Amino acid sequence: MSLEQRLDKIEQLLLVLVERQQVREWYSTAEFARAVGKAEFTIRQYCRLGRLHAEKRHSGRGAYPQWVLSHAELERFQREGLVPVPRPLSAETREGSSREAR
Numbered sequence: 161m162s163l164e165q166r167l168d169k170i171e172q173l174l175l176v177l178v179e180r181q182q183v184r185e186w187y188s189t190a191e192f193a194r195a196v197g198k199a200e201f202t203i204r205q206y207c208r209l210g211r212l213h214a215e216k217r218h219s220g221r222g223a224y225p226q227w228v229l230s231h232a233e234l235e236r237f238q239r240e241g242l243v244p245v246p247r248p249l250s251a252e253t254r255e256g257s258s259r260e261a262r
Contacts, residue, residue: 183231185230185231186217186228186230186231187229187230187234189203189207189226189227189228192229192234195234196234196238203227203229207229209245210243211243211245212233212237212242212243213229213230213243214227214228214229214233215227215228215229216228
């Protein structure tokens, strides 16, 4: 491998590292997925199910809004993981709370 080829390879690797380190205010599901090593479909599902804190925004492309995730959510996900799934109240819990209200 020539010196020029080695320098080209180093330059390409540096570009990849710089791209990974760029901090953005908002990320698309594809960018978020790339940053955390998951599939984009998985990230969209987590957004839909409320397992990630995300917002729907119109991007100017198409008729439907797309999910966007904040940098703070990226950091939270890397520290803590997914938001727990809210559990529905059981019949016993509902009955107990209605008895207390009487």
